[in-house]
Amino acid sequence: MGSEMLRADKRKALARAVHRPCDYLVAKLSAVADLSDEDEEVIHAVCRHARAVPARQHIIAEGEKPDHLHIMVEGWAARVKNLPDGSRQITAFLVPGDFCDLYVTILGEMDHDVVALTDARVAYVPHQEMEDLPRNRPELGRALWWATLVDEAVLREWVVNIGRRDAYRRIAHLFCELHARLQMVGLADDDSFSLPLTQEVLADAQGLTPVYVNRTLQTLRRQGLIELSQRTLTILDVAGLRKAGGFDPNYLHRGRLARRRTQH
Amino acid sequence: MGSEMLRADKRKALARAVHRPCDYLVAKLSAVADLSDEDEEVIHAVCRHARAVPARQHIIAEGEKPDHLHIMVEGWAARVKNLPDGSRQITAFLVPGDFCDLYVTILGEMDHDVVALTDARVAYVPHQEMEDLPRNRPELGRALWWATLVDEAVLREWVVNIGRRDAYRRIAHLFCELHARLQMVGLADDDSFSLPLTQEVLADAQGLTPVYVNRTLQTLRRQGLIELSQRTLTILDVAGLRKAGGFDPNYLHRGRLARRRTQH
DNA sequence: CGTTCCCTTGACACCGATCAACTCTGGTGG
DNA sequence: CCACCAGAGTTGATCGGTGTCAAGGGAACG
Numbered sequence: 001m002g003s004e005m006l007r008a009d010k011r012k013a014l015a016r017a018v019h020r021p022c023d024y025l026v027a028k029l030s031a032v033a034d035l036s037d038e039d040e041e042v043i044h045a046v047c048r049h050a051r052a053v054p055a056r057q058h059i060i061a062e063g064e065k066p067d068h069l070h071i072m073v074e075g076w077a078a079r080v081k082n083l084p085d086g087s088r089q090i091t092a093f094l095v096p097g098d099f100c101d102l103y104v105t106i107l108g109e110m111d112h113d114v115v116a117l118t119d120a121r122v123a124y125v126p127h128q129e130m131e132d133l134p135r136n137r138p139e140l141g142r143a144l145w146w147a148t149l150v151d152e153a154v155l156r157e158w159v160v161n162i163g164r165r166d167a168y169r170r171i172a173h174l175f176c177e178l179h180a181r182l183q184m185v186g187l188a189d190d191d192s193f194s195l196p197l198t199q200e201v202l203a204d205a206q207g208l209t210p211v212y213v214n215r216t217l218q219t220l221r222r223q224g225l226i227e228l229s230q231r232t233l234t235i236l237d238v239a240g241l242r243k244a245g246g247f248d249p250n251y252l253h254r255g256r257l258a259r260r261r262t263q264h
Numbered sequence: 265m266g267s268e269m270l271r272a273d274k275r276k277a278l279a280r281a282v283h284r285p286c287d288y289l290v291a292k293l294s295a296v297a298d299l300s301d302e303d304e305e306v307i308h309a310v311c312r313h314a315r316a317v318p319a320r321q322h323i324i325a326e327g328e329k330p331d332h333l334h335i336m337v338e339g340w341a342a343r344v345k346n347l348p349d350g351s352r353q354i355t356a357f358l359v360p361g362d363f364c365d366l367y368v369t370i371l372g373e374m375d376h377d378v379v380a381l382t383d384a385r386v387a388y389v390p391h392q393e394m395e396d397l398p399r400n401r402p403e404l405g406r407a408l409w410w411a412t413l414v415d416e417a418v419l420r421e422w423v424v425n426i427g428r429r430d431a432y433r434r435i436a437h438l439f440c441e442l443h444a445r446l447q448m449v450g451l452a453d454d455d456s457f458s459l460p461l462t463q464e465v466l467a468d469a470q471g472l473t474p475v476y477v478n479r480t481l482q483t484l485r486r487q488g489l490i491e492l493s494q495r496t497l498t499i500l501d502v503a504g505l506r507k508a509g510g511f512d513p514n515y516l517h518r519g520r521l522a523r524r525r526t527q528h
Numbered sequence: 529c530g531t532t533c534c535c536t537t538g539a540c541a542c543c544g545a546t547c548a549a550c551t552c553t554g555g556t557g558g
Numbered sequence: 559c560c561a562c563c564a565g566a567g568t569t570g571a572t573c574g575g576t577g578t579c580a581a582g583g584g585a586a587c588g
Contacts, residue, residue: 111515163471207427251375
């Protein structure tokens, strides 16, 4: 094998590499953790199976005790809690690279639904396989911890958002968050990205009504902060939108993982 | 020294034994996990140091990178996020047995404050010690996972609460949650427990104003659901309060931990 | 070319915020 | 033991952000 051949192979492998199911997950994790090439390969190996889920269908339902965990590969999903009066609250948006139900096995069963908001693809991994993983790959184990702790930090920020910000700031903040999170997985390289959410979905996520979301979006447009049509959001004034939403990306902890203490 | 003296000493030691710093933590974890006696001893050993924190003082502040983690031993605390306009949102109440900052090391730094709401005592443990722990005590490791995942589930329920329930249901739900959580650590054996929170604190937690919390509490009292005075909450009608708040304790995952898959 | 979502708009109602005063309680010092 | 004081709880009047209801418009899709 000549060296050119090797190089070509590598390029090809690389090209293929950007279309494997869990590329977004790998992108997200390797941005914060010192993953070795083997670590990355292990993730890909573990995520080799994926299935399609049509829009509006459940990925997992409340009460289920799945023996596979699910990872978003393509499309959008949401964590949903339904209330007895027929209303519902979305507690998280899931985008490619996000876990739907990491470690549910430990809790026993799901306490909420995960629903596809668009046609989606999810990878599924036997829990056994995922739980064995940190034993041999400690850095990967820490990266998984990082992911779940960041999910929790996002949730805290949602409480702040819904609890203390008015509709205008609230939606501004949400858009900033989604922008930052999509950037982390490479789905918003400029300040424009696909946002396939209806105003009703936004309302269910922010504790508002669709009508008022509509009015608020118009205000944001009128202020020249965003453009939103054809399911595409363009942030016209990133600094302005952040200011409007009081957004500080710190809680997303995009820096490097803290160094392992044993390395001190 | 007479034998009476010795006996008195022993009684005192015994009395102290049921007041070891992390008794509440042990109670909470052993209710869901199959902890061996050694597991419990390990927790006690690890939590041997505690310090007092006066009311209103920080246990940890945003931006800190503590090298000890903190566990509530006595008193109440809250996770607090401050907003630029001077308002604040509480995202969690911490009671004895709760972790203040488990695994912050992984995220690098705190993204919010933890503040004592009453005079409190916290145990502190070097992170190193805690991180090494699951290696030799897998069941304990799973129990710690359980604790953080339940914290996340509680947070999701708060989003639902603030996002979709009116003030009346909201406060009813909160009281049900605190009741259930305090029961788990043995601090609410009957339907009455210490609730040393001002109406202002309740307001900051529920996205309301103190004035409206006051009015809502009066409604709850008028309905004969609760009694609240002298910092003591008595739930007069548990079923009624749960119905009012739409409370379903499922999300607290008080059942046993799912059996380890390797035992199948 | 109709149907089905979704977005948009207007009129009106109401929950909870705001402002401002007053009361009660527990602690502290004279 | 009483007088005071600060912090918390209570109350009333009014305002405003957001919900509700209802109707109309537009774009995608069969």
